[in-house]
Amino acid sequence: RSTAEHRELKTELTRFMMSYKFATDEMMTKINILKEEFSSIHDYSPIEHVNFRLKSPEGILKKAVRKGCPLVLDDIRAQIQDIAGIRITCSFISDTYRILDMLTNQQDITVLEVKDYIAAPKPNGYKSLHLIVAIPVFMSDRVEPVTVEIQIRTVAMDFWASLEHKIFYKYQGEVPVDLVTDLKQAADVANRLDVKMERLHDQVVALEPDGRAEPDILSIA
Numbered sequence: 001r002s003t004a005e006h007r008e009l010k011t012e013l014t015r016f017m018m019s020y021k022f023a024t025d026e027m028m029t030k031i032n033i034l035k036e037e038f039s040s041i042h043d044y045s046p047i048e049h050v051n052f053r054l055k056s057p058e059g060i061l062k063k064a065v066r067k068g069c070p071l072v073l074d075d076i077r078a079q080i081q082d083i084a085g086i087r088i089t090c091s092f093i094s095d096t097y098r099i100l101d102m103l104t105n106q107q108d109i110t111v112l113e114v115k116d117y118i119a120a121p122k123p124n125g126y127k128s129l130h131l132i133v134a135i136p137v138f139m140s141d142r143v144e145p146v147t148v149e150i151q152i153r154t155v156a157m158d159f160w161a162s163l164e165h166k167i168f169y170k171y172q173g174e175v176p177v178d179l180v181t182d183l184k185q186a187a188d189v190a191n192r193l194d195v196k197m198e199r200l201h202d203q204v205v206a207l208e209p210d211g212r213a214e215p216d217i218l219s220i221a
């Protein structure tokens with residue numbers, strides 16, 4: 001490649017990565033608005049915390065090779081949907097669906113795919129809502145729809161998934177069968193905890209005349 005071609009490729013790559021950063025920034029702003037609005041108006045936020053990450057160029061290439069995707073930016077953009085990833089952790093299961101609805105109803109968001117691993121968990125016990133969206137990113141000379149993957153789960157689901165992820169990588173995917181069984185049992189326990197906590201929360205809320213629990217009562221529960 002000539003120096004000019006090299007420079008052009010570098011600019012293209014920088015623009016490519018930047019578009020994902022901007023899309024993440026836009027989605028984070030939307031999510032933070034929901035979080036702040038809830039906390040200040042409703043005295044309660046269904047969002048516990050939010051994390052985001054951009055896949056590294058190395059991670060993108062690895063995934064492209066694994067999926068048999070041509071190493072061309074347009075193909076990568078079309079086939080790899082989790083270059084920008086956001087994880088929203090909620091208190092209760094109903095909150096995960098509530099957040100999903102709030103995001104999918106926003107007019108500038110195009111929903112590309114929803115995978116409901118809460119209603120239909122993976123065989124290992126993994127639970128989460130996965131949402132793939134495209135959001136328009138306005139740049140100096142164009143508007144580009146950029147894909148973002150959003151995972152929405154409860155604190156208990158997140159706790160389980162973080163440990164399972166660590167174990168999976170430790171054993172490089174070949175997790176001993178005993179551990180797989182234990183993990184599945186732990187996922188069931190986490191689910192029972194989620195159901196129980198939500199029931200408790202609902203009971204406390206029902207005690208309030210206006211249907212809203214006082215924060216100090218909630219913290220005792």
Ligand code: 0O2
Nearest residue numbers: 081082085115122124126130151160161162163164165166
């Ligand atoms: P990382 O390191 O978290 O980014 P895809 O591979 O995305 O093209 P797939 O497998 O259909 O297609 O996607 P899916 O099922 O929506 O899963 C994508 C992401 O969900 C994963 O990304 C994980 O973050 C998470 N996930 C899915 N299944 C599991 C699971 O069994 N355990 C845990 N801990 N996380 C899971 P990556 O790229 O695999 O990993």
